[in-house]
Amino acid sequence: MPQRRSAKPRPKAKRAPAIVLRGDYALARVESLKAVLAPAVARAAPVVLDASAVTRIDTAGLQVLTVFVRERQAQGRSVSWRGVPTSLSKPAQQLGLAAALAVPLA
Amino acid sequence: MTLDLTQFHGVFFEESFEALDTMEAALLKLDLGAPDADLINTIFRVAHSIKGGSATFGFADITSFTHSLETLLDELRGQRLQVTQPISNQLLKSVDVMRDMLRAVQSKQPMDAQRVADVQFEVELIIAQRPKTPAAASASAHAPQRATPQRATPQGENPAPRWHISLRPFAPFFSRGNDPQRMFEQLAALGALEVSADLSALPGFAALEPQSCYLAWNLLLTAAVDEQAIRQVFDWAEGDCTLEIRAENIPAGTASTPPQIPAATALEAPAAPSTSAALSQTEAQAMSGLGEAGSIRVGVEKIDELMNTVGELVITQSMLTELSRTLESALPEQIHLGLAQLERNIRELQESVMRVRMLPISFVLSRFPRMVRDLAQRLGKQVELAITGETTELDKTVLEKIGDPLVHLVRNSIDHGLEKPEVRRAAGKPATGSLRLHACHRGGNIAVEVSDDGAGLNAEKILAKARSRNLIGPQSSLSREQVYDLIFSPGFSTVEQTTDVSGRGVGLDVVRRNVKELGGSIELTSETGRGAKFVIILPLTLAILDGQSIAVGRENYIVPLISIIESLQLTQGSLSRIAGRGEVFAFRGDYVPVIRLHEMFGVQRARAAQDGIIVVVEGDGRRAGLLVDDLLGQQQVVIKSLDTNYGRVDGVSGATILGDGSVALILDLPGIIRRANVRANA
Numbered sequence: 105m106p107q108r109r110s111a112k113p114r115p116k117a118k119r120a121p122a123i124v125l126r127g128d129y130a131l132a133r134v135e136s137l138k139a140v141l142a143p144a145v146a147r148a149a150p151v152v153l154d155a156s157a158v159t160r161i162d163t164a165g166l167q168v169l170t171v172f173v174r175e176r177q178a179q180g181r182s183v184s185w186r187g188v189p190t191s192l193s194k195p196a197q198q199l200g201l202a203a204a205l206a207v208p209l210a
Numbered sequence: 211m212t213l214d215l216t217q218f219h220g221v222f223f224e225e226s227f228e229a230l231d232t233m234e235a236a237l238l239k240l241d242l243g244a245p246d247a248d249l250i251n252t253i254f255r256v257a258h259s260i261k262g263g264s265a266t267f268g269f270a271d272i273t274s275f276t277h278s279l280e281t282l283l284d285e286l287r288g289q290r291l292q293v294t295q296p297i298s299n300q301l302l303k304s305v306d307v308m309r310d311m312l313r314a315v316q317s318k319q320p321m322d323a324q325r326v327a328d329v330q331f332e333v334e335l336i337i338a339q340r341p342k343t344p345a346a347a348s349a350s351a352h353a354p355q356r357a358t359p360q361r362a363t364p365q366g367e368n369p370a371p372r373w374h375i376s377l378r379p380f381a382p383f384f385s386r387g388n389d390p391q392r393m394f395e396q397l398a399a400l401g402a403l404e405v406s407a408d409l410s411a412l413p414g415f416a417a418l419e420p421q422s423c424y425l426a427w428n429l430l431l432t433a434a435v436d437e438q439a440i441r442q443v444f445d446w447a448e449g450d451c452t453l454e455i456r457a458e459n460i461p462a463g464t465a466s467t468p469p470q471i472p473a474a475t476a477l478e479a480p481a482a483p484s485t486s487a488a489l490s491q492t493e494a495q496a497m498s499g500l501g502e503a504g505s506i507r508v509g510v511e512k513i514d515e516l517m518n519t520v521g522e523l524v525i526t527q528s529m530l531t532e533l534s535r536t537l538e539s540a541l542p543e544q545i546h547l548g549l550a551q552l553e554r555n556i557r558e559l560q561e562s563v564m565r566v567r568m569l570p571i572s573f574v575l576s577r578f579p580r581m582v583r584d585l586a587q588r589l590g591k592q593v594e595l596a597i598t599g600e601t602t603e604l605d606k607t608v609l610e611k612i613g614d615p616l617v618h619l620v621r622n623s624i625d626h627g628l629e630k631p632e633v634r635r636a637a638g639k640p641a642t643g644s645l646r647l648h649a650c651h652r653g654g655n656i657a658v659e660v661s662d663d664g665a666g667l668n669a670e671k672i673l674a675k676a677r678s679r680n681l682i683g684p685q686s687s688l689s690r691e692q693v694y695d696l697i698f699s700p701g702f703s704t705v706e707q708t709t710d711v712s713g714r715g716v717g718l719d720v721v722r723r724n725v726k727e728l729g730g731s732i733e734l735t736s737e738t739g740r741g742a743k744f745v746i747i748l749p750l751t752l753a754i755l756d757g758q759s760i761a762v763g764r765e766n767y768i769v770p771l772i773s774i775i776e777s778l779q780l781t782q783g784s785l786s787r788i789a790g791r792g793e794v795f796a797f798r799g800d801y802v803p804v805i806r807l808h809e810m811f812g813v814q815r816a817r818a819a820q821d822g823i824i825v826v827v828e829g830d831g832r833r834a835g836l837l838v839d840d841l842l843g844q845q846q847v848v849i850k851s852l853d854t855n856y857g858r859v860d861g862v863s864g865a866t867i868l869g870d871g872s873v874a875l876i877l878d879l880p881g882i883i884r885r886a887n888v889r890a891n892a
């Protein structure tokens with residue numbers, strides 16, 4: 105008798121899996137930021153960006169995020185934010201990018 | 211790229227302290243009757259650049275305080291407030307507060323928040339009480355960005371101008387070290403700022419080169435500043451972007467052309483942006499060798515190391531020369547010529563390096579205008595200070611030590627020398643006394659003169675006091691110089707009441723002793739009723755010494771030439787013993803105590819007990835005769851510190867290495883004389 109494959113318990117999808125952004129995204133790490141986001145650009149499922157662990161981000165980093173968000177919006181796909189720290193929202197506002205990033209104002 | 215900013219704190223503090231000195235100097239120069247617009251501008255710029263720098267580093271308290279100060283200065287600049295004595299005092303007080311705040315942050319100590327708040331409140335009060343005009347102020351702020359630090363510009367009669375700023379970076383903007391975020395932060399500190407980003411050039415995600423800049427911005431700044439202030443924010447980005455600034459609604463009185471900066475203060479302008487603009491740019495600039503060609507900052511330790519190494523070079527070279535002399539015939543001529551050339555080159559190098567360590571005495575003299583002003587005010591005197599020769603240079607080591615004696619002399623002069631205005635008028639002198647500080651080179655020394663046109667020294671009073679203290683016998687007659695010399699006696703003071711400023715007996719004797727320890731001297735001339743003049747004379751450098759080499763047994767010692775009075779051959783009967791004074795030597799009608807160095811240092815003598823040479827020296831105000839075996843040559847020696855290489859030894863002030871490679875200890879005469887006294891009285 106063939107072994108019955110035990111069904112993997114379906115994880116209760118309470119939250120959509122998030123892309124976690126962590127640490128310091130200064131110019132040196134900007135390439136890795138793009139690399140982290142790249143797989144999700146064309147993802148059909150809604151993308152959640154968890155930025156709660158971002159300690160610092162500069163204009164270049166915000167530029168990458170802006171392009172990411174706009175590209176998805178152009179495709180009619182969504183991006184939402186989870187846990188936006190001031191280290192991200194403050195520079196976003198100072199640079200006039202808060203709206204483009206759809207970042208909730210602090 | 212964004213760097214860890216703490217590495218730039220040091221530069222920020224240094225430059226801010228310097229900037230505060232500039233501000234203080236300008237404030238003191240400000241003639242309240244006819245305030246110089248350039249000086250006020252200078253003061254404004256200083257406050258502005260410190261504010262920018264502190265904002266960059268997130269020192270919020272300093273930023274806030276400086277902003278209030280800047281606002282007040284802006285009112286003065288725009289002539290909406292007049293410079294008065296209370297305002298000038300308040301500004302000086304603010305300089306003190308800022309210094310304290312910077313020091314607190316620098317040393318990571320808490321600052322006196324109450325004092326800061328009090329002084330800031332006083333500044334705000336002055337601003338608030340400025341005379342209002344009937345012209346209605348129009349609203350300044352448009353809907354500001356919420357999280358951006360906003361301040362409504364002080365309105366005055368005219369609405370603040372609106373500036374349209376267009377920033378279009380080129381692609382390498384970020385990698386050239388520019389950070390728009392910081393720039394916008396600085397702009398926002400000037401006034402109400404609206405930022406709108408231009409996303410039209412952004413590529414698709416795949417095509418995005420993350421390190422390139424595709425963004426541009428249009429900004430609207432409503433602030434009572436001139437275009438220069440805005441351009442300054444973008445100074446470091448010049449060449450990396452297209453920047454357009456257009457003013458709208460310029461009221462009369464706000465210049466759109468940059469105000470004329472006098473040449474002296476223009477030097478501050480390039481220094482200021484280095485902390486207020488994106489700092490990574492500073493590093494990029496330094497690395498690419500760009501930047502102002504005029505000067506660079508060098509750490510003091512590097513110069514000291516350089517001096518040390520050059521000192522070693524001098525010693526090595528003299529060893530080689532010594533060696534070549536002993537091998538003279540065995541060596542080809544070229545070697546001797548080569549060594550002679552080497553000696554010349556090294557002398558030149560040594561002189562050059564010593565010049566590097568030479569600093570103008572203005573570093574020390576610059577603190578006096580403020581000190582004199584405060585002191586004069588406190589003592590109810592009117593004093594006009596004239597400083598000349600402030601460009602005279604001296605070695606850093608001497609510079610550090612010359613300040614305290616000068617401070618003491620200046621305090622003495624204002625406290626005791628210069629009379630109160632009524633007294634002066636009664637004596638037919640102008641009510642304002644004059645105090646002069648003058649520095650110049652004199653031979654191989656620097657001479658700093660403190661002179662005043664006050665009451666001068668009163669010989670009778672001095673004599674009376676000296677007699678009452680039993681410093682001199684009741685019948686002894688002294689020459690004028692000797693009388694004046696009495697004021698250098700320990701604890702001597704002719705003042706009836708000591709003020710907390712001077713006259714507490716920590717006095718001129720300490721000053722003279724300190725000056726002597728540095729190998730210098732003090733001259734004094736005075737005319738009763740007309741004034742007094744003190745001149746401090748110090749060697750140009752403490753790193754080398756003119757010394758007399760002496761031999762005791764097999765050991766060599768160096769005696770500082772400046773302390774030697776005379777050297778004499780011992781003759782039969784010139785030594786004797788006096789009860790209560792030990793062994794003495796008859797010298798110029800007096801007896802000087804004899805110090806047998808070989809006993810003190812435990813060295814075997816090469817001569818008989820009554821044979822040898824007496825070197826009469828002076829140390830600590832006392833004379834002594836050093837009994838030595840031989841006098842060797844006189845030479846300039848490089849002083850090596852015994853402290854750092856070994857440890858402290860009483861009676862020895864340092865060491866040097868002679869041409870034959872042996873070490874010679876440099877004698878500390880005051881120490882030796884003290885030691886001898888102790889032993890004699892034991």
